[in-house]
Amino acid sequence: METLRRSMLFMPGNSPRMLQDAAILGADSIILDLEDAVSLTEKDSARILVREAIKTIDYSAVEVIVRVNPLDTEFGAPDIDVIARVQPHTLLIPKANEDEIRLVDKILTKIEAEEGFPSGGIKIIALIETALGLENVFNVIKASPRTVGVLLGGEDLTADLGIERTKEGEEIFYARNKVATVCRALKVDAIDTPFTDTNDHEGLNKDTARGKGLGLTGKAAINPRQIETIHSVFAPTQNELKRALRILEAMEEAEKEGQGVFSLDGKMIDAPVINRAKRIVDQGVRLGLISGEGGAK
Ligand SMILES: CC(C)(COP(=O)(O)OP(=O)(O)OC[C@H]1O[C@@H](n2cnc3c(N)ncnc32)[C@H](O)[C@@H]1OP(=O)(O)O)[C@@H](O)C(=O)NCCC(=O)NCCSC(=O)C[C@@](O)(CC(=O)O)C(=O)O
Ligand SMILES: [Mg+2]
Helix, strand or coil: CCCCCCEEEEEECCCHHHHHHHHHCCCCEEEEECCCCCCHHHHHHHHHHHHHHHHHCCCCCCEEEEECCCCCCCCHHHHHHHHHCCCCCEEEECCCCHHHHHHHHHHHHHHHHHHCCCCCCCEEEEEECCHHHHHCHHHHHHCCCCEEEEEECHHHHHHHHCCCCCCCCHHHHHHHHHHHHHHHHCCCEEEECCCCCCCCHHHHHHHHHHHHHCCCCEEEECCHHHHHHHHHHHCCCHHHHHHHHHHHHHHHHHHHCCCCCEEECCEEECHHHHHHHHHHHHHHHHCCCECCCCCEC
């Protein structure tokens, strides 16, 4: 499933109404939560509810992710055993560390064999939200070939660091930078932590742009009202699309002359600039912002 993952909407797994409406809310991915949004007394009922939702609701092209409980809790193993057997696209592993990802990979391989599912079909996103997980993020991703992305959990991370979580987000600059860099190196998605003030759209816009500016490729949402803002920030602007298309046109001309580097509007254009232009055009095409003939709409 080739999914964009600009936005991933969290919702408590014990909320039948939210599970019912999830596919029409516009997020690229939905995260049906069995962990921190579900109280201890509701863990078993949430697991059953999410299993039934995945079995009976058509979530169409939306990526269905289930955040299971950590394996070092009494809920983690039953979560994975019950949920993997109804084939969600992806499991989100909280407080992720290397050993746990390796163990989850093994459990999934066993369940896929028992159920006759394609081996490796259920993907993993590692939730990096502890100091150890952050320092180890390269190995956490490499611990399973199923890993398709990392989600940065700012609330738990700052709690683990014993520091305050602020709207400006200075305290998670390093974490954002590290996750974005390692994910780019390993070619997996890097999803930013949610912005928890659901009424502050200006703040959400700034926070999303901050994460995008550091190389994060999408953002978690905790409310449907946040999705549009997140998508607008992650979509290339008309100017970015027009400039990228001009760069690729000029590149074709330069190639005919055998030039690898050239200038456009006085600026040097070489391989990394061309690659960035290609990425922007690709995204524009995937988002339907560029017509088939290659013109910005
Ligand atoms: C925050 C609030 C209670 C506000 O409720 P309110 O009722 O005021 O919201 P309203 O806007 O009034 O709702 C208008 C309509 O939308 C519906 N609606 C609302 N939210 C919806 C939604 N999410 N999905 C679908 N539908 C939704 C609602 O049902 C109503 O529908 P209707 O009645 O039919 O009109 C609510 O949003 C909510 O529960 N959010 C999810 C919270 C959650 O999952 N937290 C865990 C993930 S973060 C974490 O764990 C930290 C982390 O781990 C992060 C990381 O890992 O990245 C780390 O460490 O940092
Ligand atoms: Mg958390």
